[in-house]
Amino acid sequence: MAAITMAAKYKTTVKEPGIPGVLKMMDDVFAFTPNDPRSAMKLKVDFRNIKGHKFSKDGSKQALLNLTQDPEKGGGYIFEFNNFTDRNACRDFVGKVLGKFQALASKQNDQPVSEKSTVSVEQLSTTEMERRMKLLREDSELQKLHKELVFGNILTESEFWATRKNLLDDDYARISKQRTGFKSAMLADIRPSTDGRTNKVTFSLTPEIIHQIFSEKPAVHRAFLNFVPSKMTEKDFWTKYCRAEYLHRTNNSVAAAAEAAEDEELAVFLKHDDILAEEARRKIRRVDPTLDMEADLGDDYTHLPDHGILRDGSKETTDAENDIARRTLAQDVNRHASVVLEGRALDIELGDTRTVAEALARSKQESSADKSDENANLERQERVSRMTEIEDLQATHSLPYAELCIKDPREYFDSQQVNALKALGSTVAGSRTIDHSLNTEEAYVYLLNEISEVKLQGLHNPIVQSEAALKVLSGLTQQISSTRYNLGKNPQESVLDRLPKRTKDEIMLHWTSIQELLRHFWSSYPITTSYLYNKVLRLKSAMTDIYQKLKAIKDVQSDFRHQISLLIQPMLQALDAAFAHYDAEENKHSKKNGAKPNGFVQ
């Protein structure tokens, strides 16, 4: 695989006729020597200068390979080959080399090598190439198969990998595309852990919690964007925030007011969230008219003594003297619920708090720009129309079922019987209907006669002669038990292990290639394009080769001849079936398109 030499024509644009010559490609450099020694078009280019390669699709007019230098400008070395197999071999080689170089380059300077694909060109990303090469390195069987099939010009790279999508497709990538929604637990209501011995109170904030805090309390979000990193560090910010939370929790409004007076940033956290208030005012104007408030009133028992929802086991008191905000549990829960139901707007990883905050701010801006009154009106109307029908009074509207209309199966069987009789009847001259029914009396008499006859004469007209039966039985038993006897003595040992290693490997290799070839063969039918037809021809020639090889193995005289032939027999059968199918299809086609010389549908 170190070098590849191919006859090709070099051209600078697609339209040119091209200069015929020989293209030689090595591991790091490729050279083109024109046939005409007088021509000055000699080339020797380092692969490092080549950024990518493009090629025309199999089956188009020209078999082109374009080694591009600069992805934007599009200039490059265009080679035209005599047939697609040549071109594909070169292309694969180039692909490998480029993949190697690009892997090295990307490690050094993290340059994304993305090639913009044009309409009729197939691109392979570097990750794809890397994955393929990795798979080939790891699985030696796969590599052998790959070498045999692809470099033998039987299958192209794309065809080979098309059936192995599940190996290449990173299942993990698909899972990680899923996002999680906000947790339904109220993380923004952070609880500190207290150390019994010292007077320290510890708050732990994870990125998830921070994300929720930003979503639920827009005032805090705004404060973060304003204060950090200009006025204070992130750690200070969160320390102040946690202090404010702690003050809330202790229900000590006097202390809270005192601290707020001292530290204006802290005061921000202790005030009412004005952004929320603004939103609430806007929402009140567009209340859903179908909301039934009347039903809610009857359920409200929270104001009765000894009832109500307790937050942290302590009843909430409202202190109207100070400006310190008091959020009831109901308010917090409602705010959290509305945020969770909106869904997670951010798609980015939760890492740096600053990026999260900015991204959140951006998404909020976008969403507020989208909202228009018209949309809201339409939604409201739709909601109203949906709620006006009372669900309980409706009949269940399940989707209608499909009717079964199968003709009586006995008709089918009767018609088959008639057909069969007709077929028979054409050979037998007419058929008379014999009435075979007897009544009980006659049946009894008949049976009596038979039994008395047998009693007299004994059974001398057996269906099978006893000697013949015995011979057959013993022969069959021997045959069935022989293989098992020979091979079944040691359950660990299988048939293959008894054969010499070389034969075993050869057979297995042949078997894997046959599997692969047959899979491609059967998937190509029905043949609809000439590309498939050519593919089938290639496969057929490869299969014929293997067939000959298998026959040769079978004929080799050795101790294990019998086992080997038994093993190879099914493989030959499979190949025979494929050949038969091919011939049958060919006949069908030639009958259909009698005029066409080649007999395949374009």
Next chain:
Amino acid sequence: EEEEEDDGMEAWERAYADERSWENLQEDESGLLRPIDTKTLVHAQYRRRLLAASRIQKGLIRYLYLVIDLSRAASETDYRPSRMVAVAKCAEAFIREFFDQNPLSHVGLVTIKDGISHRLTEIGGSPESQIKALMGKLECSGDASLQNALELIHGYLSQIPSYGHREVLILYSALNTCDPGDIMETIKKCKKAKIRCSVIGLSAEIFICKHVCEETGGSYTVALDESHFKELLLEHAPPPPAIAEYAAANLIKMGFPQRGAEGVIAICSCHKDVKIGGGYTCPRCKARVCELPTECRICGLTLVSSPHLARSYHHLFPVTPFNEVSSVFKLSQKLAQTCFGCQQSLVSIGTKFAPHVSCPKCNQRFCLDCDIYIHESLHNCPGCESQR
């Protein structure tokens, strides 16, 4: 009001006071308690299950994804030993029953954990591999997300051919769902992709589950306890009626392979190993497969055997429901006194006939056990078959 309270006693009180339910207990020869005769109860249940006799199409080639909720709520111990374990046990029974009744179908497993869903096994036709993967590791944490599960399954089910019926059965223990986006969009997508979603809830009725099931034509049921859960789950094993807009009638090519002789040695295409004897050869490409039903790895032909088809066929042409025969007091000689199926006597206490049924076509009488057996397992009436 007075009709409801009979002498101030509730119904459960009456069961003790008036009906003396303890007298139903009997002892057998060795002094152990005999199980209470629940035959009539079971029979009543079975009759409720019989669908109307109208002929409707049923989806026989089903591609079902079973979704198991492994969120925090699955660790609740209201089902012994925990919801997760109870669900896994019932799911195992369900998978076996499913392949029994639908041999041509495929099942895949998906779990929901920590707010994302994960495909446990690919959709396949062999029950053993599914069950093994299910019992592998069972641990629960995090939230449940309906939307992620539906999105994942939608991605996988869109690839299956059109003659297959796409179904999802969600065993949901959580009380809520934490979704990253708009679940209504996902539901619309599933409806467009003709996926029929059913949910069996373990905690309480949730609106969103009901909505999903209504929109896609599935069924939503909530289990009361373990045995009820198993009953509800097994109700999904027989093929459901096909919805008119989803059903597409196609011709499907199938192969009926022959079983290999005992002495044949071949390399099988599923294990890449040499196998001696047995196995089936695909009629088209002559590759060897180990078990049926399956899809040939070389040529892609669906390989089945005729009993598999016959088992599916029974769902379309069920045995006509038998008529209940009211107890006849007079012993008339012409009527048979034993059940035609099991030859057990139909005469109990004195001259009274025990409740039994009779087939409307052949007029043979069957006891209640035989009735249930004929309709649910045998799918053929012995009386009708013996007359032909």
